[in-house]
Amino acid sequence: MSLFDDLQSEWQGQKGPEIPELGTREVRGRLKYLKREARTTSWILGATVLGVIGFFSYLQAFSSGVVVLAMGLMTGSLLVRIALELYGRRRLRRMDPTLPTAAFQERLFGYYRHRRWVHLVLTPVVLVLYGLGFAMLLPDFKASLSPGFYTYILVSGAVFALGLFWLIASQVRREFRLLHYLRPAPDDAEAA
Amino acid sequence: MPESEAFESIYREHYPRVRRICLGYAGGNANWAQDMAQEVFIRVWQNLDAFRGESKLSTWIFRIAVNTCLVELRNARRGMKTVGLEGVPVPAPEESDPGKREHPDRIASLYRAIDGLRPTNRTIALLELEGVPQQEIASITGLSHAAVRTRVHRIKNELLKLLKDESL
Numbered sequence: 405m406s407l408f409d410d411l412q413s414e415w416q417g418q419k420g421p422e423i424p425e426l427g428t429r430e431v432r433g434r435l436k437y438l439k440r441e442a443r444t445t446s447w448i449l450g451a452t453v454l455g456v457i458g459f460f461s462y463l464q465a466f467s468s469g470v471v472v473l474a475m476g477l478m479t480g481s482l483l484v485r486i487a488l489e490l491y492g493r494r495r496l497r498r499m500d501p502t503l504p505t506a507a508f509q510e511r512l513f514g515y516y517r518h519r520r521w522v523h524l525v526l527t528p529v530v531l532v533l534y535g536l537g538f539a540m541l542l543p544d545f546k547a548s549l550s551p552g553f554y555t556y557i558l559v560s561g562a563v564f565a566l567g568l569f570w571l572i573a574s575q576v577r578r579e580f581r582l583l584h585y586l587r588p589a590p591d592d593a594e595a596a
Numbered sequence: 597m598p599e600s601e602a603f604e605s606i607y608r609e610h611y612p613r614v615r616r617i618c619l620g621y622a623g624g625n626a627n628w629a630q631d632m633a634q635e636v637f638i639r640v641w642q643n644l645d646a647f648r649g650e651s652k653l654s655t656w657i658f659r660i661a662v663n664t665c666l667v668e669l670r671n672a673r674r675g676m677k678t679v680g681l682e683g684v685p686v687p688a689p690e691e692s693d694p695g696k697r698e699h700p701d702r703i704a705s706l707y708r709a710i711d712g713l714r715p716t717n718r719t720i721a722l723l724e725l726e727g728v729p730q731q732e733i734a735s736i737t738g739l740s741h742a743a744v745r746t747r748v749h750r751i752k753n754e755l756l757k758l759l760k761d762e763s764l
Binding site: 407408411412414415416418423424427428430431432434435438496499501502503504505506507508509512578579582585586589 | 600603604607608611612616619634637638639642643647656659660664666667669670672702703706715717719724725726727735736737738739752756759
């Protein structure tokens, strides 16, 4: 018996947990949950878009054009970022898992390469537009709010921006690592 | 939708091997591997009606398992490296085959070594460890049989060298 055969028999002899008794029921339950979640997400998004439209109709009647534009930039950029994220997840979910693994890996690599464009071009644009909208609102805030509340808005705005930046940065870092990991090796091309 | 009984039998027959493949992608983390295995069977259930029998059912399921694991890597909490070996299932001395030598540390080292392989080689290594015939590995990966044969030889040497280096 070679050392690798020995290793192979150890690998196959690993003691794992019993096969889950309710495993198939859990699988079907999870699938129902995923479908429900997708439906709920669509409803929430629809309601959010309607809410935003209503809010802007109200705002247009009582506020200046600058405020409407600023709020539009902020909410619009966030909605675009969320839509891109949902589109990305949907695309990933719809990749055919029955493909030969080399072809699937190639598609997955293509997906992360496309995401790199989202992260390096679209996301900075979204962040700049959001920041611009926020900055445009500041003079109005300063004129109409108490100094304490104005400071609170400045600080909470900065904290929110930092949080958002951190969240996006960690996602970008993870996806770049995956992109690097999935890149075709020199022997992948010659082996097919 | 597929028949529940048929799915139940597929699940029972393939779960242990699918879970071990998932373990190989999860760096030995048992909880994460279990989640991955559940995700694999969700996709098996979703696609079972489309299975035309052009390959063996196990080949088809292994493809889904590997592809799902590749997608699920995005949920790795600490990048591509082993996420912790506390969950590594090693043979319990009283329950394992007395004829087999046990090296729990070696299994842990093996997970680390597999973790360091490129995606295609990692897939080939895991399937070879599962004892899947090379012709079937070729069908799962989409590589030629000759390419798989060459790679298996190279991967075996690489793994054994890594394990030897670790034990020094």
